[in-house]
Amino acid sequence: MLTRRHIRVKVMQSLYAYSQSENDNLKSEEKFLLKSMDEMYDLYLLLLNLFVEIKDHAEDYLEKGQQKHLPSEEDVDPNRKFVNNELISQLEKNNALNVALDTRKLNNWKNDDEYVEILWAEIRKSDLYDNYMSTRESSFKEDKEFVLAVFKEIIAPNEKLYDYLEDKKITWIDDLPLVNTAIVKMLQKASAGKEQALTKLFKSSDDKEYAIELFRKTLLNDESLANEMEGKTPNWDKERIADLDKILIKMAICEFLKFPSIPVKVTINEYLEIAKEYSTPKSSIFINGILDKLSKEYRENGKLNKMGRGLM
Incomplete structure (x- = not known):
């Protein structure tokens, strides 16, 4: 799930937090970095669980209809196509998802169920829902297409949900596009009668190691990396360089000198894209x-020590 660019952003945020704090404990800041990445996985799990919570809300809605003093024909014999959606049923029974939610004590939708109600109301009044519920029979293919459409068109762009997530964890807003993409990919791979594997936070152990190493090496070599910048900014006062720009430059220099498998072009392109999104115009x-x-x-004086993929 985590791309190298997103890992770089997480490291940048941790280095910035470290530079702004009075804490000089490397271990505690490293824990902060790992926690920030791990919380991204919490967001992934919560958004997957949201489908199940909305389905439960829909079931309550049908039950309340049946308990009316003067129920309509639809109340008495409701269309249960949505609450019986096969893909949502798969998610509800997904053992790995349930264990992860329980282990991490992720009960947000029980505590803040008004957001589940908001989304259920949005779904219920949509054309998507009307078209889906126009029949009582369905196939796994139709159920899957409906769930994907609901996620893309109603859940993912919902502003109230966005505000809620931002209030809960400020870093989740940066994580949201990546998490949404991971969820769409997972749902697209779903097939009838088969429990879908959860997406992993790190594509490989190398990526987690890269995050820790980039953080450590940039922080522990801060002074020497700053010295590398000396004389390279003749028209800029040190004080005029944005703190975030300094951090990004140091991280890039660190990759030039201490990560032999990362090509120079990749490093430059990645940090330029991050700067466009997070720093000044x-x-x-x-x-x-x-x-x-x-x-x-570095090329001229032989300081670049690139090998393997780093030579590309």
């Missing part, structure tokens, strides 16, 4: 100038 141009100059110098 002119940051990417400024950072590109410094990194381009440094990479050329």
Whole structure:
């Protein structure tokens, strides 16, 4: 799930938090980094569980209809197509998902069920729901297409859900696009009668190790990395360089010098894209100038120690 770019963003955020705090404990800041990445997985699990919670809400809605003093014909014999949706039933019975939710004590939708109600109301009044519920029979294919459409068109873009997630964990807003993509991919792979495996947080153990190493090596070599920038910003006062830009430049230099398997072009492109999204409008141009100059110098003086994929 986590891409290398998102790992870089997480490391950047942790280094920035470290630079702004009075805490000089490397271990505690490293735990903060790992916790930040792990909480992204909480978001993934919660959004998957949201389908089940909405289905439970729909069942309550049908039961209340049957308990009316003067129930309608539809109340007495409701269309249960949505609450019997096979893909949602798969998620409800998914052992790995249930164990993860229980282990991590993720009961947000029980405590904040008004957001489940909001989403159920949005689904119920949608054309998607009307079209889906126009019949009482369904196939797994139809159930799957409906769930995917509901997620893409109603759940993922819902502003109230967005605000709720932002209030719960500020970092979740950065994580949301990646998590949404992972959920769509998982649902697309679903097939009838087969429990779908959960997406892993890290694609490999190498990615987790990369996150820790990038954080440690940038932080522990902060002074020498800062010295590498000396003389490369003649038109800029040190005080005028944005703190975030300094961190991004140091991380990039660290990758140049201490990560032999990462190509220089990849490093430059990744940090320019991060700068465009997280720093000032002119940051990417400024950072590109410094990194381009440094990479050329390192090549000339043999400081670049690239091998394998890093040579590409």
